[in-house]
Amino acid sequence: MRSKLEWRAARVLVIETPAEDVRAVTFAVEDLRSSFDPGSHTNIKVMINGEPAIRTYTVLPSEPGTLKIAVKLHPNSRGGSAFVWTLKPGDETEMTEPENRFELSWRASHYLLVAGGIGITPIYGMAKALATRGQSVRLIYGARSIEQMAFASELRDLLGDRIETFSQEDGQAFDLAGEFAALPPDGEAYLCGPHGLLETARNLWRESGRPMSRLRFEVFGDSGRFAEESFQVHVPRREKIVAVRADQTMLDALVEAGIDMIYDCRRGECGLCAVNIIEASAPLDHRDVFFSTEERREKAKMCACVSRAVGGTITIDTGYREDSHSATLRAPT
Ligand code: FES
CATH class of the missing domain: 2.40.30.10 (Translation factors)
Structure with a gap:
């Protein structure tokens, strides 16, 4: 819904x-x-x-x-x-x-923008808007190679020495902890990149003691741990077993099978689509940025929009109840 x-x-x-x-x-x-x-x-x-x-x-x-x-x-x-x-x-x-759902606050004295690979897409528009309005901004942009950096030359023209690029192939890496430490107290960071970058950033930001509300992010892609495999989802309360194809999300498969689901972002960020895991016969590939590492280890919940089982069957219950359209909401931490 x-x-x-x-x-x-x-x-x-x-x-x-x-x-x-x-x-x-x-x-x-x-x-x-x-x-x-x-x-x-x-x-x-x-x-x-x-x-x-x-x-x-x-x-x-x-x-x-x-x-x-x-x-x-x-x-x-x-x-x-x-x-x-x-x-x-x-x-x-x-x-x-x-x-x-990934808005600039327009309240900070300085903005640090961080893009990994194709994560440049939202960051590009942000850099343009901030530079146009004369805001203090710095962009760090990493990708596998120079050839894989979309919009790099436009951004260099726009930002001059306020952009730094890093190519993995050339052995370059950025120092995220140092970047965070250099921010003024009311500085904000906006990141878009793969799962691993966002996990690292969240941990470093938390360790820096800065308010989590001043770190904003968007994630894309898989966890990098497993390839997509088909699997089955058993929903005992609805007496259904749903097949999830390798090219399909678990959320799409459940909705197509007529199972009511609560969801919103479809990107593993809001946590609304989380299902309760009753039993799993295969490893779980958590691809959300909503649950903490500890919560994932407990194997009690997973985000149906991005996370998957690596083959086998999982038995779940959904958060949706016909007598209640409400869900427990929690902001990412
Ligand atoms: S719909 Fe937002 S985490 Fe799945």
């Missing part, structure tokens, strides 16, 4: 390749609101193995009446990025009005 999405007809206008494995697609979108804030995302209808599905991507700054997304072709893709890579000018789909 989530707020109703406002779908709009969208047609591919332009395809660009801002990095060797990244495709940027600009869509002309009907009846689009005129502007959206940096950090906003859109949903797009895609086809995966002949089946309709929905994927969520950050929107990049673009002309009025258009939405632009940048998508990395990922080897572990469940099909969303592969679909976007097949698009050509003139192709049609539907997209939603952008929404924002």
Whole structure:
């Protein structure tokens, strides 16, 4: 259950390749609101193995009446990025009005932006907005190689010596603890990158003693530990056994099977889709950033939108009750 999405007809206008494995697609979108804030995302209808599905991507700054997304072709893709890579000018789909759950606060005296790989997509819009308004900002941007850094030259033009890039291939790495220590007391950090980077950042930020409300992040991708495998979910309360394909999330499979679920972000951040694990015959691949390491170790809950079992069957109960549409909400810590 989530707020109703406002779908709009969208047609591919332009395809660009801002990095060797990244495709940027600009869509002309009907009846689009005129502007959206940096950090906003859109949903797009895609086809995966002949089946309709929905994927969520950050929107990049673009002309009025258009939405632009940048998508990395990922080897572990469940099909969303592969679909976007097949698009050509003139192709049609539907997209939603952008929404924002990764907003700039506009209250800090200095902003540290950190991007890992394709995590540059929300950070790019933030850097542009902050620089345009004359705010104090620094961007650190890491990727596997220089060739895989989308929008790096535009960002260098925009930020000058306020951007630093790091290429893993060249043995470069950034010092996140040092970056956090250099922030003024009311400084804020905004990060987007893979799971491991976000986990490290959350731990370092907590150790620095800074308020967690001044660290904001968005995560993408898998945990890097397991490839996608199909598995089964047994829901005794509904007397159902649901098969989850390798190219499908557990949340999508449960919803398709007619099981009511509460969810929102679909990115492992809000915790709304968490299910109770009764029994698991296979290892669990936790890919959320909602639960702490200790909570994951307890193996009592998992986020159905991103986390998976590595084969086998898991037996679960869902948080949804017909007599109550409410859920226990907790902010990420
Ligand atoms: S829907 Fe937000 S964590 Fe799954």
